[in-house]
Amino acid sequence: MIELEQLTKRYGGTIVVDRLSLQVARGELLVLLGGSGSGKTTTLKMINRLVEPSAGRVLIDGEDVMTVPPATLRRRIGYAFQQVGLFPHMSVGENVGITPALLGWDAARIAARVAALLDLVELDPATFRDRRPAELSGGQQQRVGVARALAAEPAVLLLDEPFGALDPLTRDRLQQSLTAIRSKVGVTIVFVTHDMVEALLLGDRIAVLREGRLVQLGTPAELLRRPADAYVAELMETPLRQRRVVDALTESPQD
Amino acid sequence: MSDALRDQLVLLPTYLAAHLQLSLLALLLGTAVSVPAGIWASRRPRAGRVALGAASVLQTIPSLALLAIMVPALAALGRATQASLGVTVPSIGFLPALIGLTLYSVLPILQNTVTGLAGVDPAVVEAARAVGMTDRQRLRRVELPLALPVIVAGVRTATVWVVGLATLSTPVGAPSLGNYIFSGLQTRNLAAVLVGCVAAAALALVLDALVHALERGVRARRRGLVAVAALALAALTVHAAATLAAGAFSHARRPVAIGAKTFTEQYVLSAILAGRVAATGAPARVVPSLGSTVAFDALRDGALDCYVDYSGTIWATIMRRSDVPSDRGAVLAEVTRFLRERADITVVAALGFENAYALVMREDRARAAGVRRISDLVARAPELTIVSDYEFFSRPEWRALGAAYGLRFAAERSMDPSLMYQAVAAGDVDVASAFSTDGRIAAFDLRVLDDDRGAIPPYDAVVLASARLVREEPRVVAALASLERAIDADTMRRMNAAVDHDGRSPEDVAREFLAHVDAGSRPRVR
DSSP: OEEEEEEEEEETTEEEEEEEEEEEOTTOEEEEEOOTTSSHHHHHHHHTTSSOOSEEEEEETTEEGGGSOHHHHHHTEEEEETTOOOOTTSOHHHHHTHHHHHTTOOHHHHHHHHHHHHHHTTOOHHHHTTOOGGGSOHHHHHHHHHHHHHTTOOSEEEEESTTTTSOHHHHHHHHHHHHHHHHHSOOEEEEEESOHHHHHHHOSEEEEEETTEEEEEEOHHHHHHSOSSHHHHHHHHHHHHHHHHHHHHHHSOOO | OOHHHHHHHHTHHHHHHHHHHHHHHHHHHHHHHHHHHHHHHHHSHHHHHHHHHHHHHHHHSOHHHHHHHHHHHHHHHHHHHHHHHSOOOOOSSHHHHHHHHHHHHHHHHHHHHHHHHHTSOHHHHHHHHHTTOOHHHHIIIIIHHHHHHHHHHHHHHHHHHHHHHGGGGGGGTOOSTHHHHHHHHHTTOHHHHHHHHHHHHHHHHHHHHHHHHHHHHHHHTOHHHHHHHHHHHHHHHHHHHHHHHHHHHOOSOOOEEEEEESSHHHHHHHHHHHHHHHHTTOOEEEEEEEOHHHHHHHHHTTSOOEEEEEHHHIIIIISOOOOOOOOHHHHHHHHHHHIIIIIOOEEEEEEEEEOOEEEEEEHHHHHHHTOOBHHHHTTTGGGOEEEEOSSGGGSHHHHHHHHHHOOOOSEEEEOOHHHHHHHHHTTSSSEEEEETTOHHHHHTTEEEOBOTTOOSOOOEEEEEEOHHHHHHOHHHHHHHHTTTTOOOHHHHHHHHHHHHTTOOOHHHHHHHHHHHHHTTSOOOOO
């Protein structure tokens, strides 16, 4: 479905992404995991050409993305990111319906699609469609951002820490929503996060990046059982240690 | 309501319409140029800095100078297009004013467009790219709407500036509310000045409110508000453009354009010329309050048809002669020949009086100091202050005075001629460079010092006519020629005093004069 071949990004003398190669299968959710400066966001943005590669290729269904005009390419690929970037001068409905509008869908079809998507992200269309983004909470804005990304029925969805700036409860709700959405919509997802637990919960497979290089690629279970190096082992240790702390608290006698 | 105020308000619709035309078209052009330029500049930061720098430099040019510079610039352009394409460009009036004001409106709009676009949240810009907008779609659907309040703030700043500065269109020959202010200051008509200022301020507020309403309507998507504001602005624009087009494309007889410089005598004389022209049945139009050389250039280039100038002025500033002959007739003859041969301008009539530069002092001070002649002044000058209009100290007559008498004053000051006489009368300054026919000499009890060494050239008032007028309107030229020797210095001085001292309008004084001439009696002006 998505193939990265020797994908490289340089800014001046600095190499941000270094000869990265991997494949994402149709319908899979691949997590790009790494700390800041690992190149995970840059890698993601090279898939829809928000960042142009210095070398290497990105193929989607065998087609080199560099051969497709950027605007055309991006209308086929959903994209949501931590800052959300809702258009403040448009209503929620207009925000969600923007890519279909750019594609020239008729008004009735856009309205139906917007209603269906707001339902999907668990926002009541009648209540929210005509509101302005400024009237929404952070979590509601993130939901609208995901709905906007899904609007034109993309085969590929790129998510860059879409639940990053939210409180834990809201974040948990949205993660469950995403899992529910995946069960309804057969979409291929590349998901960027620095959060180990989120990666383990959501990812079919996880690609661990460090300083622009692929350190390990595998299922959550594989990463937990056979970390490729000390860095991955340390990453995996964090949730396990947290679990032990939580277990200890629940097993200790209560007064 | 006082008569003075009512007299002024009669002129209001004309001046207001002209002012509105100028301001609105300048703002429309300014916006049409600056918003795209701002978009372009924000896409190319380095070129953008250059563009903003250039606009800032334009802004530092004093506004009156910027407007005045347009006149010779357009005249040069006109000569070039005349030679190459056979098309003339008007060098005075609407065009130079419009260009000057448009240039002035560029900076605030350009600056705010760049600022507004730079202020759009980068996350929103990224989202716009990510949802699949092309650069153009992103600009139109996201960046411009979000930058709109800032851009409109720039347009509003420009609106207030342009409406205010449009009053400075008067000296380059475009009628505006400035006519009230310039002629009012000159003829000591406070009502006129007040009407001009209040009307300009009110117009600025109304236009600003309309632009603001338009922006609020667009932002809040209130169709009604947008429609009302847009309709009002559109109606004003259409009215302005229609009046303009009617002027440009009408095949009606071109009115005879009569110039007047910025002092009382010129207003009275232009009204007299207009009366004479109108008596032949030809339409006449007075273009008042022109800068001194603006009037001459405009006549030479055909933008003006006639006005009154002075032989000594032509001698010194146009012919650039530094010798000072004392023979009035000889100077007049030489000036006449020069104008005919070198500028295709005809001296139609010598009016019969001189309006020369003269040094004046307060009568009581002159008497106390025993000063009757300029040579009496020489010994005392180092303790005295002299005041003059803006140009005198840079004119050859001043150098001639210096050379002939060796005058050296303690201080030299320039100020508006309308305030100069008052300054001498009040004793704030000792000596002024006056005009010998000025009504204020008598009104303020000033003494004219005798030019005993003949340093100042003669200044015969002459009616000058353009080549076009001589060619196309022989009856008008004949009517103007009948003014030959019709006004003596005493009559002129009394007419000036009637305006400056008695507060009568120049038109009224001119009417009375013409009535006397037509009745065959010797003109008497109270």
